[in-house]
Amino acid sequence: MKVLIIGSGGREHALGWKLSQSPTLPRLYFAPGNPGTAELGTNLKLSNHAEITAFAAEEGIHLVIVGPEQPLVDGLADKLNSIGVPCFGPDQAAARLEGSKTFAKEVMEATGVPTATYRAFEDLEEALAYAESQPHPLVVKADGLAGGKGVTICQDLAQTQAALQEAMADKRFGKAGDSVVIEEFLTGTEVSFHLISDGERFLPLISAQDHKTLYEDGKGPNTGGMGTYAPSPLVTPELADTIQNDVCIPVLNYLRDQGHPFRGVLFAGLMLTWNGPKVLEFNVRFGDPETQVIMPLLDFDLLPVLHEAARGKLDTSRPHGWRDDxxxxxxxxxxxxxxxxxxxxxxxxxxxxxxxxxxxxxxxxxxxxxxxxxxxxxxxxxxxxxxxxxxxxxxxxxxxxxxxxxxxxxxxxxxxxx
Missing domain, CATH: 3.90.600.10 (Phosphoribosylglycinamide synthetase, C-terminal domain)
Known part of the structure; x- marks a missing residue:
């Protein structure tokens, strides 16, 4: 089987490393890849969606796995599916779950998924006025994609004003900050929960716990992730069932009913509060660095699972075990x-x-x-x-x-x- 993995980070290296262990011994391509992926397959210089789809068609690629969020938000899965190449990753409409914080909040409101209270703003003065009326701390989020750096936890009004100014006026995050979400600050412990979906059926993966801030003890600016571990001892089987039933299934059903069945990884970032788990954000791809701890613990052949999910034919009856490590x-x-x-x-x-x-x-x-x-x-x-x-x-x-x-x-x- 010929597999093309899109991306250049540790997540893509980890996915390729695990897929290379498949009994079917897939031929792996990476675009663009990195020095680590070059040891597993062939790195390619494909600079845009047209070049990716052309290569996939000409080479007879059986499966494309999209690692980063930006290509999915830009509609790469739609283009690949239109030429009959299975893509593991949701279409552009479903990818808005990550591409727009406001859209994700609207979906959670419509489905009753527990999350922080919020308001969305496109006007800086309105956002500033709202911030003045709210108790602190608050969280300011750029609405669009900001490479994991568009979230600011603000302890007081001055910090909130500065965060809004940076995002909406100074354009620190580019167009991602044209609109923002201001939400209540949730206290508790953060966990990551992934599941693989074909739009109808799903396979939950082992839980993980990320460390977002640059320094120890939650200090410093937020990053894309400074480390992680798995499994999280906080995610008991009972809590995993609650997350699936109260968070994941309602969202998957909503997207399916809207005509956009979710085929890929739904990644829920959750805060475990005194009132139960609440969603901080949704991602529409494998987490990074969560993938780097999930892959070594996975004790089944991942390749057919991803291929089936991409084609809407996930076989959940097949044993899917995990190492007891x-x-x-x-x-x-x-x-x-x-x-x-x-x-x-x-x-x-x-x-x-x-x-x-x-x-x-x-x-x-x-x-x-x-x-x-x-x-x-x-x-x-x-x-x-x-x-x-x-x-x-x-x-x-x-x-x-x-x-x-x-x-x-x-x-x-x-x-x-x-």
């Missing part, structure tokens, strides 16, 4: 991340230990064969073992082996679960 991923970031990460630092020390895998993200292979930093989140060091402490110990031991100037990482990934 835990996994932890520590993200190594470049100096200056997330505002202006430095690039071009030489990387060394990448020989992985047993039950450890280094997933590339912001890396570049030079002509002389050396490896350099080329992005904010440089790589994710993932390890797994019989329990979380074992996995953490292995991961942090490997982290110390990886060398590059300006290396930054959090030292408390998975620490709160001990």
């Amino acid at each position: 835990s996994a932890a991923c520590v993200v190594l970031a470049a100096e200056g991340y997330p505002v202006s990460p430095r690039k071009g630092d030489t990387i060394s020390g990448l020989a992985p230990a047993m039950d450890t895998k280094i997933f590339h993200a912001g890396t570049k292979r030079c002509q002389d064969g050396t490896l350099e930093t080329a992005g904010g989140r440089v790589m994710g060091v993932t390890a797994w073992g019989e329990d979380l402490e074992t996995a953490r110990t292995k991961a942090y031991r490997q982290v110390e082996e990886v060398k590059f100037d300006g290396k930054h990482y959090r030292r408390d990934i998975g620490g709160s679960a001990r």
Whole structure:
């Protein structure tokens, strides 16, 4: 089977790594990929949707897996499906769940999915006036895609005013900040819940827990994710059933009834509050870095599952087991991340230990064969073992082996679960 994976990060490296273990031994292509994916298949320079669809048709690709959210929001799945190439990822209309915070809130209102109270604004003065009338803390979210950096937790009115000014007037997030959502601040513990859907049936995946802030103990700016672990001990079988029944199924049914069956990964970011789980956001693709801890624990052939889901024919009767282990991923970031990460630092020390895998993200292979930093989140060091402490110990031991100037990482990934 010929498989094309769209994206260049650690998520795509992890997906390719897992798919390469399939008994069907798929031929893997990545667009554009990274130095890690180049060891699994062929990296391609396909710069737009037209080139991707043309390659998929000419090469006879059996399945396209879209890693990042932007191509889905821009309608890549629609284009691939129109030429008969199965795409694992929702169509443009369903992808608005991630592409627009306002749309996601409207869907949750229509389906009764628990979430924070909110108001959406397109006018800065109206947003400022509303903020003055509300108790703090508040959360300001750019409505559109902002690479995981469009959310600001504001402890007081001055911070809210600054966040609104940055998003709506200064255009820090580009068009994503043309409108904003202001919502109540939820307290509790954050967890990530993924399921694979073909539009009718679904397969829940193991839970994970991300660490969003740049520094330990929830301090510093939000990032795309500084590390994660799985499974989350907070997501009991009973809670998983509640999330499926009260959050995922209503949304999947709503999109199906609107004529846009969701074929891909529905990823719910949830806050576990005293009043039960509430949705912080929806993503329409595998999480990053959650994928890096989910894939090592998966104990079944992922390839047919993704292929079936993309074609609306998911077989949920097939056994889908998980390893009785835990996994932890520590993200190594470049100096200056997330505002202006430095690039071009030489990387060394990448020989992985047993039950450890280094997933590339912001890396570049030079002509002389050396490896350099080329992005904010440089790589994710993932390890797994019989329990979380074992996995953490292995991961942090490997982290110390990886060398590059300006290396930054959090030292408390998975620490709160001990």
